[in-house]
Structure formats: structure tokens, C-alpha cells
Amino acid sequence: MAAMARAATTADAFNAIAEPRRRQILDVLAGGERPVNDLVSRLGLAQPQVSKHLRVLREVGVVDVRSEGRQRLYRLNGHALKPIHDWVKSYERTWSERFDQLDVVLKELKEKEEGDGGSGK
């Protein structure tokens, strides 16, 4: 394996998965190891594009590859991805909870305004 110019960081992995097509690739690979042809047909993208995305994902360690006969099989490296996924989900959950509470506050404010005959402030 070629030496990398520098060690991949969590931030790099973040960037790698910020791209929607790359997230699609990860979704497919979450179902198991796949050859590149499989990804091409599932995503409806040209092979060079898929290969480019796979290269980015490999560079940050989110995807691993191995050769089997003439095929190259790609798979997820969940260890590289999990901290990011967990963090985004956790952040999303915090904000979802806040907004759910905000819905309640806003409902009360609306009812109060209607009760005031819509006079508002």
C-alpha cells in the first residue's frame, strides 16, 4: 500500500462523508462488501466517478479494499466512521429535542395571540 502524505484525521473523514454521493456509497457498503461494478449499477454513476469517490473514502480510512481474483472488493471500515456518525446523530438529536420543545412554546404563543384578538405585540 502506498504511503499517505499525512495521517488522515477525523476532520478528513468528515469531509469525505459530507458529499451526498459518497454517503450513498457508504449506505450501499453498509449492506456488505461490493465490487465497484455493483456500486456503479446501484448508484447509476459512471465508473470513473465512483472510483474517484472510493479513492477519497479510502484515503481517510472510511473504506477498505481487497483483491479477490480479478475483482477488487470494497467494504466499510465502521471504526473510522462511527465517531462522526455518532456525533452528528447526537447533535441532531439535541437540536430535534430543542425544536420539539420550541413547537410547544410556539403553540402557546400562537394561542395567546389569538386569545388577545390577534393584537400581537
Place this chain on the structure above:
Amino acid sequence: MVGVASSGTATVTLPTEDQILVTRELDAPKELVWKAWTTPELVKQWWHANRGEVTVSEIDLRVGGTWRYVSVTPEGFEVAFHGEYREIEPYDRLVSTEAYEGIPNPDENATVNTMTLDEDNGRTTVTILVQCPSPEVRDAMIESGMEAGMQDALDLMEQVAISLR
């Protein structure tokens, strides 16, 4: 009266290596969202995110004015944030810094958060763009989140775990 439709979950994306973007639609006009966002007693009712209660909610809503929220988790863990208002355009846009007091040099590592409100037919989309001072600060946020034990494996990751065995 028309029932309040559930507006779904907040969406979090990572547009660049040093930004976080949060969006959510709310069933209320932007004037009311602004009021709920900038009135201390109202902030107390929603900021806690169902994990304890907000004990301090201070808002000095003027450019250069400061804000500070403190919440206490059911386990008694105190979480405090503060910041300064940079730009205030009532009902439309609020730019402020946000510093987490639980890390060293909170103010040096503060993010700049731009909250915008877009109303359409009485519903308002809230967008919060969190600008970190550097990709490293965003990394640190992730790592601190991990340390706090906030991990929660969900859908994709359940499958990942299975594929890893």
C-alpha cells in the same frame, strides 16, 4: 383551529470542513419564533433538549451584548454556554458567538452562529450555520462529545457493527 403538524426532526449537515448546518421547519410565523428564541423565560422552556433544566438564561439583545445559558442534567452535570451578539436583524437574522464553558479557552474556541428565519405561509424555517474557528475545533467538538458518552448507534451503524462482527 388547524392542528399543529409535526415538523419532523432537525437536519444536521456538514457543508465544509469547519461548519455545521442545522435546519428545521416550525409551524409559526417568524415573529413568534424570534420571540421564543430571544426571550429568556421562553428559552428556558426549550433549550434544555429534554435533558434536565435550564437554570440560567440571560440575554442582553444588542450588538456587543452577551448571552449565557446554563442547564443542569438530571445527573447534576452543569453545561454552560455563553456568547456575544454580533448582528441583530429582528425576525430575520441573528449572529452571535457561542463558547462552551466546559473546555479550556472557551472564547478562543468559540463558534460564530448565524441563525436565519425564512417564513412561508405562516411556517418558518430556522437555519443555524455554526462556523468553527478551524477544522480542529470542530474535531475537538466531536471528540468531547464522544468523551461525554453521547454515542448512540443508529440505523447505518447497526449494520456497520454487524458487518464488523
